Amino acid sequence: MSNRVFVGLLLLSSSALAQTPAVDRAELRALQAAVAASQSAGDNAWMLVSAALVLMMTGPGLALFYCGLVRKRNVLGTMMQSFAMMAVITLLWGVCGYSLVFAPGNPLLGDLRYLFLRGVGAEPSVYAPTVPHQTFMIYQLMFAIITPALITGAFAERVRFRAMVLFLTLWAFFVYFPVAHMVWGSGGFLNAFLGGKYPVLDFAGGTVVHITSGFSALVTALYIGKRAGYPYEKFMPHNLVLSFIGACLLWVGWFGFNAGSALAASPLATSAFVATHFAAAAGALSWMAAERIRNGKASALGAISGAVAGLATVTQGSGFVQPFSAVAIGLVAGALCHFMVTTVKEKFHYDDSLDVFGVHGVGGLVGCLLTGVFATRLVNSALRLANGQPAPLGWIDGNPVQVLNQLVGAGIGIGLAVVGTLAALKITDLVTPLRMNEGQEATGMDLSLHGEEGYNFEG
Amino acid sequence: MIKIEAVIQPSKLDKAREVLQSIGIDGLTVSEVRGHGRQKGHREVYRGREYDVDLIHKIKLETVVPSVRKDEVIGALVEAVRTGAIGDGKIFVSEVADAIRIRDDARGESAL
Numbered sequence: 001m002s003n004r005v006f007v008g009l010l011l012l013s014s015s016a017l018a019q020t021p022a023v024d025r026a027e028l029r030a031l032q033a034a035v036a037a038s039q040s041a042g043d044n045a046w047m048l049v050s051a052a053l054v055l056m057m058t059g060p061g062l063a064l065f066y067c068g069l070v071r072k073r074n075v076l077g078t079m080m081q082s083f084a085m086m087a088v089i090t091l092l093w094g095v096c097g098y099s100l101v102f103a104p105g106n107p108l109l110g111d112l113r114y115l116f117l118r119g120v121g122a123e124p125s126v127y128a129p130t131v132p133h134q135t136f137m138i139y140q141l142m143f144a145i146i147t148p149a150l151i152t153g154a155f156a157e158r159v160r161f162r163a164m165v166l167f168l169t170l171w172a173f174f175v176y177f178p179v180a181h182m183v184w185g186s187g188g189f190l191n192a193f194l195g196g197k198y199p200v201l202d203f204a205g206g207t208v209v210h211i212t213s214g215f216s217a218l219v220t221a222l223y224i225g226k227r228a229g230y231p232y233e234k235f236m237p238h239n240l241v242l243s244f245i246g247a248c249l250l251w252v253g254w255f256g257f258n259a260g261s262a263l264a265a266s267p268l269a270t271s272a273f274v275a276t277h278f279a280a281a282a283g284a285l286s287w288m289a290a291e292r293i294r295n296g297k298a299s300a301l302g303a304i305s306g307a308v309a310g311l312a313t314v315t316q317g318s319g320f321v322q323p324f325s326a327v328a329i330g331l332v333a334g335a336l337c338h339f340m341v342t343t344v345k346e347k348f349h350y351d352d353s354l355d356v357f358g359v360h361g362v363g364g365l366v367g368c369l370l371t372g373v374f375a376t377r378l379v380n381s382a383l384r385l386a387n388g389q390p391a392p393l394g395w396i397d398g399n400p401v402q403v404l405n406q407l408v409g410a411g412i413g414i415g416l417a418v419v420g421t422l423a424a425l426k427i428t429d430l431v432t433p434l435r436m437n438e439g440q441e442a443t444g445m446d447l448s449l450h451g452e453e454g455y456n457f458e459g
Numbered sequence: 460m461i462k463i464e465a466v467i468q469p470s471k472l473d474k475a476r477e478v479l480q481s482i483g484i485d486g487l488t489v490s491e492v493r494g495h496g497r498q499k500g501h502r503e504v505y506r507g508r509e510y511d512v513d514l515i516h517k518i519k520l521e522t523v524v525p526s527v528r529k530d531e532v533i534g535a536l537v538e539a540v541r542t543g544a545i546g547d548g549k550i551f552v553s554e555v556a557d558a559i560r561i562r563d564d565a566r567g568e569s570a571l
Binding site for chain 1 (some may be wrong): 502503505506507508510
């Protein structure tokens with residue numbers, strides 16, 4: 001068919017449309033509704049899968065990653081810390097956590113309109129217009145679970161179970177809920193996309209998750225003190241195979257974490273997926289190279305630690321940066337976090353047992369600043385200028401001041417993490433002792449806190 | 460009867476078992492043990508922290524044989540597991556007062 005004939009046919013059919021407007025408008029509406037419904041189905045499917053992936057990061061991902069790094073008498077106690085967060089934070093989130101973070105309120109905290117999930121149903125929210133509000137709610141819950149679970153690595157092998165539950169519950173109120181509301185909540189102080197004053201770019205939680213957990217971890221490690229015998233006794237990982245499996249589950253789960261943060265099965269989700277993967281790979285290589293230079297050998301623990309460092313560091317910028325910016329972020333993350341956990345931790349003698357600060361705190365902070373450098377409107381055009389054009393995002397878009405914006409966001413996150421963590425620790429300490437006694441610590445968490453053992457080979 | 464206890468390299472266990480079986484020694488007990496002799500330990504590094512591991516993993520293989528077969532069994536065993544390097548292990552030989560087969564009360568060498 002020649003172009004001319006084709007255009008002629010089009011004209012004919014459109015003039016036919018013009019003659020029967022009433023019928024066709026109804027058909028058009030039905031068609032639009034069908035298109036919207038199928039988009040919603042696709043987006044909802046991806047968001048539910050993403051929610052499940054992010055839960056998988058905590059259990060079993062993080063639980064395995066951490067439990068392999070401790071001594072074998074603490075294997076169950078360590079896994080229980082992550083698992084307890086899956087239970088505790090879930091109920092907390094339903095009762096009031098979700099509302100305090102995502103209900104409109106003041107710039108610091110949401111109000112209580114979604115108490116007990118009232119009004120959180122099938123109708124979409126302002127955050128994700130194509131999926132049920134309840135999907136968005138359950139997806140965000142998984143972030144609120146993993147963030148306190150990350151902190152448990154800082155006080156591994158020495159904190160009582162009930163004190164841990166109380167401390168991290170308070171921590172959710174004092175640190176996570178306000179920071180998450182400020183960065184992601186409607187009207188939050190740092191939320192540039194929904195009426196906030198300060199434009200901080202945090203796509204998937206570099207500030208909300210990694211800076212808060214990382215800096216809170218450092219405070220916790222300093223407050224609670226070292227494990228008995230540290231650093232003179234041997235604190236070798238008891239089963240790196242478990243850690244290895246855990247790290248691989250974290251890597252896969254992170255696709256739900258970062259690409260899911262697009263809140264739709266969109267090209268932006270693909271872009272975040274790719275950036276996430278590239279940063280993980282670069283982080284693993286970079287840490288291995290640093291180890292090779294320092295000790296002469298690249299290790300399995302180094303490779304998985306580097307991947308996690310790359311993933312934590314790219315989180316903040318994952319929906320704003322191009323693949324090779326993500327590679328740069330991953331390369332910096334691997335080498336820098338390796339330097340933190342080997343040289344800096346050794347020099348200052350703090351017992352951040354599983355390196356939550358060195359990997360998540362430092363990685364999160366650097367990732368926050370590098371987002372200010374590498375964020376580009378070529379990837380994410382959600383932020384608009386007054387004239388409707390996509391706003392320049394990072395330094396490479398010609399907006400160097402964004403690095404300062406990011407620094408302000410990180411500073412507020414760090415400040416709240418430090419103050420909120422200290423308050424939560426003090427209150428917990430008044431209610432119930434934080435530390436296991438010497439005998440319990442020597443026996444191990446499994447037997448003294450939970451009355452069971454991880455490895456029983458008899459029978 | 461004599462008991463032969465051989466502390467050997469874990470990688471040599473299969474060869475030791477094969478050679479014992481080939482000369483008709485059917486009963487043996489194997490345990491995973493740790494220890495050190497003149498062989499130095501090694502160093503492990505986890506996230507930059509260095510640990511000296513002094514107790515090295517070894518296999519202890521025990522078998523009780525009729526006294527007349529002592530030199531034959533020891534010779535076969537030594538030949539099977541020797542590499543000539545430090546860390547090949549040790550063999551200890553001792554007298555055994557009695558042996559009882561639990562199933563049918565057989566005593567002495569006939570219980571082996």
